[in-house]
Amino acid sequence: MSHRLADPVIHHWPERESDDDQLRLECGVCGVWGAPGNEASSIVALGLHALQHRGQEACGIASVADTHFHTERHVGLVGEAFGSTDLTGRLPGSASVGHTRYSTSGGSFLRNIQPMFADLDTGGIAVAHNGNLTNFLFLRNQLVAEGAIFQSTSDSEVILHLIARSRKARVVDRFIDALARIEGGYALVAQTPKKMIGARDPLGIRPLVLGRLGDAWVLASETCALDTMGATFVRDVEHGEVVVIDEDGLRSLKPFPARAARPCLFEYVYFARPDSVVNGRSVYEVRKRMGHGLAREHAIDADVVVPVPDSGVPAALGYSQASGIPYEMGIIRSHYLGRTFIQPSQGARQKGVRMKHSPNRSVLEGKRVVLIDDSIVRGTTSVKLVRAVRAAGATEVHLRSASPPILYPDFYGIDMPEREQLLAANKTPEEMRALLEVDSLGFLSVDGLYAAMEAGPRDPANPQFTDHYFTGDYPTRLLDREIAEGGRDASPRQLSLLVSA
Known part of the structure; x- marks a missing residue:
């Protein structure tokens, strides 16, 4: 059900x-x-x-x-x-x-x-x-x-x-x-x-x-x-x-x-390590097929395909293979930011993306860039990356998401924002494009994601995967949420105090 x-x-x-x-x-x-x-x-x-x-x-x-x-x-x-x-x-x-x-x-x-x-x-x-x-x-x-x-x-x-x-x-x-x-x-x-x-x-x-x-x-x-x-x-x-x-x-x-x-689709989109095999599917190969689908659904004339490392890498490889546009490491990720690094001010936090992701000017300068990310949640990190890529000399930036628009929150173990904080749930495609400051924006379709799973089109009556974050189709009842909404036995404040595994 x-x-x-x-x-x-x-x-x-x-x-x-x-x-x-x-x-x-x-x-x-x-x-x-x-x-x-x-x-x-x-x-x-x-x-x-x-x-x-x-x-x-x-x-x-x-x-x-x-x-x-x-x-x-x-x-x-x-x-x-x-x-x-x-x-x-x-x-x-x-x-x-x-x-x-x-x-x-x-x-x-x-x-x-x-x-x-x-x-x-x-x-x-x-x-x-x-x-x-x-x-x-x-x-x-x-x-x-x-x-x-x-x-x-x-x-x-x-x-x-x-x-x-x-x-x-x-x-x-x-x-x-x-x-x-x-x-x-x-x-x-x-x-x-x-x-x-x-x-x-x-x-x-x-x-x-x-x-x-x-x-x-x-x-x-x-x-x-x-x-x-x-x-x-x-x-x-x-x-x-x-x-x-x-x-x-x-x-x-x-x-x-x-x-x-x-099974949860986000294991393949983002969470599982690319070298893992989940439910008989290579995560790496699924992510490459997501890139293939993106290239078919959202083709663009560009000079380089650049991943947002590390999770965007396989999809970017797939996009490059399917489109014929060269793949380049236009963003370099630092792997040496310790978990205890302190960012005491808002200004420092805003600069944090530059510490984690550094644009590679030799790749980006004077180029039309297809930027591939695994997903877009709030859009706050995306716009910082787009600005950094432009500052490194890119003449155009075309953002592509290897997953469909995230429209609904999760209740099964993913720390996902509330719906009013999800970019795609509150903006039109054109509003998102303008907010993210990109020349074009494209998301992989739900059927495109199912195709990457080699599962055929999504059956609305019997979905093959847990995909509620894209469709609103939750696979189980959400009893605690229903209680909170109905004002019985639990308040939203009580719910906010809980810790998930």
Whole structure:
């Protein structure tokens, strides 16, 4: 079933800087079961490092040895937290689960960093979660009314409470019991003293893959993590599937009614690393085909094709190949801006784009430039880049977006502005072109994006992907939002205090 909202304006992300134009996915997860010696946490740390693009503000690892759990959670990058010393002494064990995240509301407080851990009557359990529960507030209010005490503002903690309150005897059944009550998009990796459990939401909105490292099993958000760990890809965890890994091997459970998969298109547009394979599709090749489609739909007479690095590079290569216009690195990205760099004034923040992206005058001067970006959100970064390209001597700038216009906010784990802050939702194409100060502007069509996925035209009755940010067609109900809009049990202020995984 699809759920279309005509005017979704209430959103539970915090207010962002007015010049912040970067989309963020909230998490990456990784787990290892059956590693030799005490190496599981070290292997997980490698996987988290590969998944750092999915979350760069906080990270954590939990390991289990002889039924005893050891956990560390840190604000900062994976390398800062887990890269300086041997982890086998700090986090021993042959099984481990890890998490890397961006903070949203509430900040990178230690209490919100995952994996979340609890001692149950069946033993300890650590849970790492990527995604967002769209009925979090509804469940949280119910649990609090029943006497539950929450230690964080993260929706992931709801899952632990639901597991703890299940009346089932076995921990796997309790886990499934909890899944039956949550809604939204999620990929979960849970660790108990005797099992590792992985689960993916019934629509497969968020990705999760299964791999082998020798005799060990690995779960991770993307295949690039398997590559870094030296693991071999086995398969995707299927939508609605629960995998249970223990000393007897792997079991696959399908506890819920079968539904058609609808994976998130933004994994391909922006979030996944280009060297990952998501749901059987090479992210790099999909992005190149997006560029091919852009060249067909929005051809222009120009001298050079220039990507906005790094996410615009594959699409720009595709545009160049399809159009015959030479590809050049007209913008150079700095990879050495630390996360702690301080920009104390508005003027300094406005200059920040020059530190991150520097125009290459030797490529741009006197040229008609096709500038390729993965997407356009607010447009604040785009206009700064356009001005920089013009200042470097470009005679024309033609901006192309490798995704369709973003018209609606996300509720499944993407930190996306409210609708009134989305450029395409509030401006006509000509108004956008004028605001962005470009000679022409073009967006890949929705059908063009589907073609890049090699999926055929979009079926409005049964969309093949989660694409609500372009179409308004939400794949699940949004219970917390509906409650807030109806003025029942929750206010927009309460929603704004929540932290997504």
